[in-house]
Amino acid sequence: MRQTAAVKRQLAIGGVAIGLPAVQAALSGYSDLAMRTVAREHGAPFAINEVVLDALVLQKGKLQRRILNVPEHDHPVGGQLMGSQPETFGQAARELVRAGYDTIDINFGCPVNKVLGRRRGGWLLQDPDTALAIVQSVLDAVQGDAPVTVKMRRGSDDSPVAERRFWEILDGAIERGVAAATVHPRTVAQKYVGPSRWRFLKQVRAHVGDFTLLGSGDLFSAFDVVDMLRETGVDGVTMARGCIGNPFVFAQVAALLAGDAPLRPTCAQQRAAIERHWQVALPFYGDPRRALPPVRMHVIKYGQYHPEPIWAREQLVRVRRPEDLLERVAEVFADRFDEGRDRELRREHAVAPALQDCREG
Numbered sequence: 001m002r003q004t005a006a007v008k009r010q011l012a013i014g015g016v017a018i019g020l021p022a023v024q025a026a027l028s029g030y031s032d033l034a035m036r037t038v039a040r041e042h043g044a045p046f047a048i049n050e051v052v053l054d055a056l057v058l059q060k061g062k063l064q065r066r067i068l069n070v071p072e073h074d075h076p077v078g079g080q081l082m083g084s085q086p087e088t089f090g091q092a093a094r095e096l097v098r099a100g101y102d103t104i105d106i107n108f109g110c111p112v113n114k115v116l117g118r119r120r121g122g123w124l125l126q127d128p129d130t131a132l133a134i135v136q137s138v139l140d141a142v143q144g145d146a147p148v149t150v151k152m153r154r155g156s157d158d159s160p161v162a163e164r165r166f167w168e169i170l171d172g173a174i175e176r177g178v179a180a181a182t183v184h185p186r187t188v189a190q191k192y193v194g195p196s197r198w199r200f201l202k203q204v205r206a207h208v209g210d211f212t213l214l215g216s217g218d219l220f221s222a223f224d225v226v227d228m229l230r231e232t233g234v235d236g237v238t239m240a241r242g243c244i245g246n247p248f249v250f251a252q253v254a255a256l257l258a259g260d261a262p263l264r265p266t267c268a269q270q271r272a273a274i275e276r277h278w279q280v281a282l283p284f285y286g287d288p289r290r291a292l293p294p295v296r297m298h299v300i301k302y303g304q305y306h307p308e309p310i311w312a313r314e315q316l317v318r319v320r321r322p323e324d325l326l327e328r329v330a331e332v333f334a335d336r337f338d339e340g341r342d343r344e345l346r347r348e349h350a351v352a353p354a355l356q357d358c359r360e361g
């Protein structure tokens with residue numbers, strides 16, 4: 001029989017009140033201002049920017065301006081950093097806080113080869129001394145002005161030494177004063193192959209006591225979110241692949257936690273979310289031609305939740321010109337697809353992930 005833990009309804013990270021215990025994860029290549037805005041407007045209580053390299057935060061230019069531009073409506077927002085040098089990591093964290101990021105997350109998880117080769121992201125799970133020096137440097141630089149958190153995989157690989165290092169880094173980070181940890185219980189070596197080991201989250205929960213713990217991995221529907229909260233006892237979850245093209249999942253989680261039936265979005269709701277995404281992306285990327293590629297990736301993901309997903313994808317991948325986007329979206333997400341359709345969300349509606357990558361932001 002499955003064990004269940006009492007689900008806390010209100011998440012907080014340090015002094016930052018979040019609310020719904022399901023937030024939008026950091027998603028390289030995806031969780032830009034447009035995605036965060038749409039997620040928030042559909043019930044995400046908190047959203048994390050895609051991981052950014054510390055050096056890029058410190059280097060003057062267009063990208064720096066984009067990273068450091070945190071509009072009024074984008075709160076609470078987490079900034080996530082990647083790097084290998086404690087000093088520049090700390091300096092970049094300070095800049096993010098100055099720009100208005102509400103929390104600072106340290107990435108000890110990214111499994112991309114290029115990142116590992118530069119001793120960043122998941123590579124740091126092999127090197128507790130440097131990992132903890134980074135944590136200390138960020139805490140010193142931020143000086144309590146924002147909660148500092150860590151994002152970790154469950155180890156670099158399945159060896160006992162990797163597991164020991166995981167605990168050493170987690171315990172060391174907690175001792176130094178991080179406010180929360182997010183654990184994605186796959187190993188770095190595993191990348192995205194095979195399941196996320198939720199039972200490891202239970203172990204972490206038992207180990208850290210009342211410390212704020214978020215879980216990640218294999219959350220492809222609102223049902224998975226509630227299952228993870230109940231089965232592992234984590235305080236909250238970060239939605240990743242399961243919320244790309246699916247901002248509706250946050251309201252579905254809220255409904256399930258309230259004991260109500262969660263609803264699938266109508267085509268009109270999908271259309272409106274995409275239109276809003278495009279509207280925010282245009283000024284963010286500066287011009288329609290630059291905005292199209294990142295927005296199109298999202299739009300194709302919305303297609304996975306269309307009543308006829310294969311057909312929808314075929315139509316959406318063909319959009320090449322910005323001026324065609326909304327017209328194609330209106331055709332694909334036309335009201336007629338909702339006729340006679342049962343709106344209630346069921347477990348079998350979960351979309352299996354196609355995306356298995358995390359690029360360097």
Ligand SMILES: Cc1cc2nc3c(=O)[nH]c(=O)nc-3n(C[C@H](O)[C@H](O)[C@H](O)COP(=O)(O)O)c2cc1C
Pocket residue numbers: 025026027028029030049050051080107109110151184196216217218219220238239240241242355356357358359361
């Ligand atoms: C395309 C993609 C980009 C990601 N980018 C980041 C990132 O920037 N920072 C991070 O901590 N995790 C990143 N992740 C990991 C996710 O936040 C999450 O931990 C992982 O996908 C497991 O959750 P899931 O199985 O529910 O998708 C990324 C994952 C994917 C698929």
